[in-house]
Amino acid sequence: MALEEKNDGRFADASAPGASNHGYADRFAEDFAADTLEAEFREALNLDSWTAGTRMNELSVRLEREVEKAVRDEALIAPRVLDNLKRGLEVAKDRSTESGIYTLTPELVTGALKNIVFNGQLEACDGTRVTVNTLPLSVVQIGICVTSYLGNGGGETIGHRLYRRDILRHFDDPAEEVIAFLEQRSRRRPRNIAHGEFGDDGQPMSLSDMMCRALMIYGERAMLTDRSTSPWRLGHGSPMPHELIVGSGRKDLAEASLLMLRRLTLEHKKFIFVPSEVSDPVVVTISNALKPLQYAVLRNTKDIVRGVWEGTSYERPHYERSGLLQKVKDFGEEVGGKVILCVYRASSLAPGRIFYAHEDHVHEAAQIVMADSVLQEARGFPNLIDIADRTCRGMFEPGALGAQVHAVMARTGAPFRFLDERSTRA
Template sequence: MAGRDPDEYEYVVSDTDEQVPDVSAEEYREAFGEDITRTLDLETWKTGEDLSEVYARLEAEVREAVEQENRTREEIRRLVFPQLEKRPGAPKHAGAPYACKRAGLEQIQRGLLFNGGVEACDGTRQVHDTLPLTIYQIGVSLVSYRGDQGTWVHRLFRRDLRANPGGGNPADEALELLQRRSHRAGQNQESPRDKISNLAGRAVMSYAERAILLRRSQAVWRMGHGNPAPYELITGSGTMDMMVESTKVIRELVEHHQKFVYVASEPSDRLLLTIGQALYPLEYAIVGSLQEAIGKTVENGHYRMKVNVDMTWDGRKIDSPEAWIRRFRDFVAPQVVVGVYRATPAAPAQVFYAHAEHAHVAAHIAIADSILQYHRGFPMLIDLADHVCSHVFGRETLYGPVSTAYTEAGAPWRYLSERATRK
């Protein structure tokens, strides 16, 4: 199971499983144009043979939605963009969109991108989940257009019980195993309660991507995938050591290197994307700051666990993880701006993050790389890093050796889930 993408999870903190939001009958009707009772009435459902009406409705809904978006574009440009720079706490350069000149983009392509002046980093994770053992394979690649590349991999082996707590008593061992597994989700399922799985799956990969980009890249400019400070690192996925060590890396990237650009795949903020859709091709706009993006997470988060790593900030010992993350929010996050750009007429808007002092160059780099993919309008260098990582650390690089190991252990199929043996 491949994981993606850190910047694509909502900034929501909860002690238990995710809460189901209340949806009124009026909200349902407003969203879908029909009452829920009509949706549940099977008489309104079409048979598989009667598809002509289904397709007609589909075409009408899509056409009307696109027309509405087109109608609102100019009004968003007229009403929203002028207000961006007037908002309290608006970052530097916020406001009206900036237009890129093709000559400048071509110069960046020749002078930075194609000669290796920009390196991109991306990661992938594979999970082989069985009852006795869960294996996490985390791979990260670093690439440039000059042909240089590096790959790194780490595997974590999770067992619910590694030592016999009963001092050799099989009954106690079995009871302890049952108790521990009662807190885990089913096979190949994720649960907010299963903090170890979230830590091993998301946080470790996100940390490795940023640490490798910072400490292994030799390029002038660094390009990352997602949000430079994603939810799983800001919260530590429940582990304060992870939070502190991750924010150290992010701080060094932001304050010392500065020349970076992160581009998100599927950001959760539809407001940002709506503003982005109002841009013309080759335009970008600075909208907000990273401080705004992580503010709610930090304010509502739980940072009370013990920290075992060094918490020295500029020679000063920070006394609690809560004070540490608030310092990061107040002093580091404001230096990062959040913007949107649109590379081509066919492509959607993209969300990017950059240092405030280098935001214009960062936006030009992202757009110069994105116009190489007319239909996607997304940086091709990030796609290259993803393809390299997926090829080197794809599913078969884990599942093949694991299957062989289970076969040699005399249990080739015994612990596989139904879905794993369906095909």
């Protein structure tokens, strides 16, 4: 395959013989063999194929053989993965103008560390949340922290608590009050997650994990957008989280999120988002096939936003009448066309990682995220995100909230009445 070197030392595929009209993911997926898990599952339905707990050591030989073979096969296929990727990127419908595979030099990484990362030009944000669910009360605590390497690293930290009680005295008739109370509590989801209010689509809304997560990640991205003062902003997860685009059942959250994310992605532009994990095994495989200090610019992210509304509740007439569906479609076209999905690998020990950046600054972003990630040779994950996470968890210690709630319950004479069975198991 002919490769053409660009003036800045980057490489791009100059010819793609035999390339199809499919994207790189479709072409690459065709090389995989069928999954063998189904056969393993069918065998496991017969208990005679199981091994007694006292003889589990007899399975160690196969375990070692399977692990060694899997790791060896993964290493052997890596060059083929990159070859297919180079061919596929040239013809992929969702490719970016910057799509390609690039290799950074140690000098470029060191320069990014000195001039950006350690020079206060980069701030990272992360959040934490803890929920204490009891029968009479649910409490959610959300904390957000922004930090950098400049000075002592201390940045702005904010927190918020949400409370949900079932017993709210709205009725003069005691019988009517009890009936309404029992009906409301009957709508609770498992594990004492309460709900009884209604979202904009007329469906019951809850103080659910999705809602609390949505508030936390909204706070993280709003802090980066409106409170951070550094040129570069580093976030954890996706720049366009599903929870924010759908609003977790609330139109006001969805609309506020779309406006805020537009300011960050289309106006500020100098952002980097790194998720802890990605559900697409093809993207993960490509990232692991890279060599150390390599990164690949894959494609735009229009399909991510499109997946939010295609075939989901967003296609209900309610969302179209409210105008929210069209706003989401416009957002996906404008923002998804500029936000780029990339992969990188910081060291020979670390797994490949994924990051998102703006198309206009994707190569600067790659240098910055690579520089911060090489500081953790084994993890290959941005160190500043980990610092923000540890700072946030230290400021908003998760066990303290539960201890305080249970201490108050003990003081009121109910130390154990509202604890679930597992929490009292010795």
